[in-house]
Amino acid sequence: MSSTNTPAAHTSKATSSHPSRDKPDPTLESNASQGGFAATRPSAAAELASLKIKLQSSLRQFPDFPEPGILFEDILPIFANPELHEGLLRALELAVEKSGWGKPDVVVGLDARGFLFGPSLALRLGASFVPVRKRGKLPGPCETAEFQKEYGSDFFQMQADAVKQGQKVLVVDDIIATGGSAAAAGSLVTKLGGTVAGYVFILELDFLKGRDKLDAPVYTLLTGQEEKLEQ
Numbered sequence: 001m002s003s004t005n006t007p008a009a010h011t012s013k014a015t016s017s018h019p020s021r022d023k024p025d026p027t028l029e030s031n032a033s034q035g036g037f038a039a040t041r042p043s044a045a046a047e048l049a050s051l052k053i054k055l056q057s058s059l060r061q062f063p064d065f066p067e068p069g070i071l072f073e074d075i076l077p078i079f080a081n082p083e084l085h086e087g088l089l090r091a092l093e094l095a096v097e098k099s100g101w102g103k104p105d106v107v108v109g110l111d112a113r114g115f116l117f118g119p120s121l122a123l124r125l126g127a128s129f130v131p132v133r134k135r136g137k138l139p140g141p142c143e144t145a146e147f148q149k150e151y152g153s154d155f156f157q158m159q160a161d162a163v164k165q166g167q168k169v170l171v172v173d174d175i176i177a178t179g180g181s182a183a184a185a186g187s188l189v190t191k192l193g194g195t196v197a198g199y200v201f202i203l204e205l206d207f208l209k210g211r212d213k214l215d216a217p218v219y220t221l222l223t224g225q226e227e228k229l230e231q
């Protein structure tokens with residue numbers, strides 16, 4: 001069955017896929033002000049900036065999905081295009097390498113869209129990949145955390161032996177909105193004995209201030225909606 005939602009018309013409002021043309025890339029500023037994102041070599045910085053422009057322009061937005069009042073950010077066009085897919089992984093690899101957080105032992109990806117790039121990024125970084133899954137999907141002893149997100153609430157689980165005591169963990173997901181999902185994942189990693197070195201997202205919905213819920217440095221590649229969808 002086809003969905004009735006159609007991509008948002010291009011308007012003058014600055015959004016993730018249509019940032020204001022007269023405004024400098026806010027991602028660089030916000031990440032720099034969070035600390036921990038060390039200065040990059042000019043060539044790496046230029047490569048990252050160019051990749052961000054390509055990735056940003058590929059995003060689509062769907063108003064009132066999955067419920068009224070939500071402007072849904074669709075990252076799937078990145079994965080439909082091999083050049084953009086490769087560009088995403090390269091951009092995240094560059095960002096992590098230059099973050100100053102050090103090499104992670106484990107990349108933890110969130111169910112489900114964190115699974116689209118978490119394993120590939122883990123391979124590039126020479127780290128293990130471990131999933132955080134919605135409740136009831138993982139066998140064996142698990143730790144569980146309840147969370148609220150931009151639309152609704154849910155439960156996350158990790159297998160109890162998935163992260164070893166003292167391992168350095170990078171938590172990755174496609175989008176940080178309210179930060180509820182990422183904060184729950186971080187709390188599970190800590191319960192298992194790991195240390196969250198940082199959180200990495202493709203896109204951040206700034207107006208929801210989700211990063212304030214997180215207790216480790218945050219890097220986001222692209223910046224999303226500056227305000228809530230008008231009703």
Ligand SMILES: O=P(O)(O)OC[C@H]1O[C@H](OP(=O)(O)OP(=O)(O)O)[C@H](O)[C@@H]1O
Nearest residue numbers: 111112113149150176177178179180181
């Ligand atoms: O910052 P928050 O408000 O917690 O929202 C962000 C989360 O919401 C989306 O996942 P969703 O739960 O819709 O699941 P999906 O990945 O299975 O589509 C998204 O992929 C993030 O995981």
Ligand SMILES: Nc1ncnc2[nH]cnc12
Nearest residue numbers: 070071072073150175177
């Ligand atoms: N606005 C949004 N678009 C896509 N995924 C989301 N997850 C939480 N909020 C979202």
